[in-house]
């Protein structure tokens with residue numbers, strides 16, 4: 001709620017899936033993944049689909065993040081940026097609590113059944129799905145470029 005948002009539009013909505021709704025989401029992820037293969041029953045495909053399902057089943061909670069749509073392209077961008085900043089705040093807060101997080105986007109965000117599960121308001125689109133839980137093992141941070149390569153200091 002504290003994230004910067006232009007004109008205080010507060011464009012974000014969050015649906016927090018736990019328990020039965022998290023299980024339902026795992027099923028929807030499995031079904032969505034299956035659509036990505038010409039033959040979902042082929043052994044390689046079945047293995048990949050099952051991996052997606054198992055990982056989702058092992059995830060304690062999901063946060064489906066939604067953002068208000070706007071006919072004004074400037075506001076659309078501002079609201080999307082604000083929602084993403086809210087997400088970053090959320091990820092930092094969760095990490096500080098010892099939780100593990102993972103952010104995903106992708107075609108599943110357009111899935112009508114996922115929208116229904118999240119009770120997405122008609123005027124909002126899903127912009128990210130965050131996995132959340134206490135991590136089974138600590139993960140080393142992934143590679144990042146040194147900030148000096150991305151920054152110019154001017155006076």
Ligand SMILES: Cc1cc2nc3c(=O)[nH]c(=O)nc-3n(C[C@H](O)[C@H](O)[C@H](O)COP(=O)(O)O)c2cc1C
Pocket residue numbers: 102103104105106141142143
């Ligand atoms: C807008 C956005 C969308 C992303 N979508 C996906 C995704 O759909 N699937 C995925 O595996 N990673 C996705 N990622 C990447 C991961 O969340 C993660 O940031 C990346 O793998 C780097 O890992 P790290 O943040 O642990 O260093 C996305 C990241 C961003 C910022």
